[in-house]
Every structure is written in structure tokens, then in C-alpha cells.
Amino acid sequence: MGVNTRYLLTVSHRSLPTSSPQCDDDVASDTLRTPGAPATSRVHSVTFDCKDTxxxxxxxxxxxxWPMGEDDHPGDPEAVVLPPADSGASRLLFxxxxxxxxxxxxxHLDLQPQDRSRDEEVERLIGLGATLHEDHRRPDGTGWVTLLDPEGNEFCVERSAAERAATGG
Known part of the structure; x- marks a missing residue:
């Protein structure tokens, strides 16, 4: 019943070594020579600095x-939240x-509810300890809500895919 959001960062590699077969003497080393899809980097972790990991x-x-790491305990200098192995999502590191x-x-993170409405998800998250920060909901049902996690980090809750489809957006 959680939010299974996927994060993937695409980074164009603009600096290739001069020994690279894609570079030659009359081309600047910051020029990507191969046509087609750019090289990518996968985001391994989304990291939060915090007081209480x-x-x-x-x-x-x-x-x-998602579960926490098996070795995470109160007072540890690091803790992790692990996405499903086959999801392609990045772990959350504290x-x-x-x-x-x-x-x-x-x-910040933008969350999209998977199995409930935006408003139901906002209420659930407040029940878990989030705080309402800014309410950008509009009378026509569009908009989002900005919440704060227990250490004051902002995150937003958008409308679910079903809500977007029902209103054409």
C-alpha cells in the first residue's frame, strides 16, 4: 500500500578522455561524439542529512x-529504506x-499515491507524523499539498494517476 515511486537521473557525459575513440584532435574533449541515447547514471541513493536517522x-x-535495513537500530549514524529489488527505484539513505x-x-520528493486519492494520502501521512506546510489544492481538484517530515524536510503529495485521468490532466 506504499508509494512505489521510481527515480532515475540521466546525466550526459560531457567530458570524455582524450584517449577515447569518440574523441579526436579537432574535436573539443567536452563534445559527446556518439549519436543516439546519452550515457546515463543511475541514482543509487536519495540522501537526507538528519539528526535521528x-x-x-x-x-x-x-x-x-518499503522496509528499513535489517542492521538499522536507534542511535545508528546511518539508516536506509530499501525499495523492492526489482523496482529500479533508489534507496533512501539517512x-x-x-x-x-x-x-x-x-x-524534495514528490509523491503520487498509488492506491488512494491525494487527500486520503495527505491524511495518512499526517497521521504518520508529517505536518501540513502549504496547501496548493484548488477548488477544481487540481494542485498539490506540501508537507514536512518529522525533521522539517519538505515533500509534496500530488494527485493520483486515477485522479489525473478522471479530470483529463
Missing amino acids: YVLAKFWSQVTG IAVPEGKTVKNRG
């Missing part, structure tokens, strides 16, 4: 429905740092 990993485990969050996140 276990508490935050447990929250995100409940959000996603690293203990001494300082707290002080400014808005430059990146």
Missing part, C-alpha cells in the same frame, strides 16, 4: 511501504549530522 528512516519506511535544518530544501 532511525526515526526519519522509520517515517519514510511507513510512507513508502545520515546523521550535528546541525539541524535551517533553510528550505533545494530538492
Whole structure:
């Protein structure tokens, strides 16, 4: 019943070694020479700096429905939430740092409910310990909700695919 979101980052490789067969003397080394699909990098982990790795990993485990690592315990300097092996999704990694969050996140997760409506998912997440931060829902049913996890990291809840299909968007 969790959110099974997939994350894949595509990175174009702009710097090839001069010994590469794709480079020659009259082509700058930052030019990609092969036509077709760009080379890619897979995002292995989405990492959160936090005060309490276990508490935050447990929250995100409940959000996603994915298990925590078997070796994760309260007080550990790291904790992980593991996606299903065949999902292609990135794991969520939590690293203990001494300082707290002080400014808005430059990146955040957007969640799309898989088995319920956006509004039902917002209520579920608040019940797990999230806090309502900003409500961008519109009267026509579009929009999203920005929540905060237990350490104040922003994340958004979008409409489900079924809700989007029902309204043509």
C-alpha cells in the first residue's frame, strides 16, 4: 500500500578522455561524439542529512511501504529504506549530522499515491507524523499539498494517476 515511486537521473557525459575513440584532435574533449541515447547514471541513493536517522528512516519506511535495513537500530549514524529489488527505484539513505535544518530544501520528493486519492494520502501521512506546510489544492481538484517530515524536510503529495485521468490532466 506504499508509494512505489521510481527515480532515475540521466546525466550526459560531457567530458570524455582524450584517449577515447569518440574523441579526436579537432574535436573539443567536452563534445559527446556518439549519436543516439546519452550515457546515463543511475541514482543509487536519495540522501537526507538528519539528526535521528532511525526515526526519519522509520517515517519514510511507513510512507513508502518499503522496509528499513535489517542492521538499522536507534542511535545508528546511518539508516536506509530499501525499495523492492526489482523496482529500479533508489534507496533512501539517512545520515546523521550535528546541525539541524535551517533553510528550505533545494530538492524534495514528490509523491503520487498509488492506491488512494491525494487527500486520503495527505491524511495518512499526517497521521504518520508529517505536518501540513502549504496547501496548493484548488477548488477544481487540481494542485498539490506540501508537507514536512518529522525533521522539517519538505515533500509534496500530488494527485493520483486515477485522479489525473478522471479530470483529463
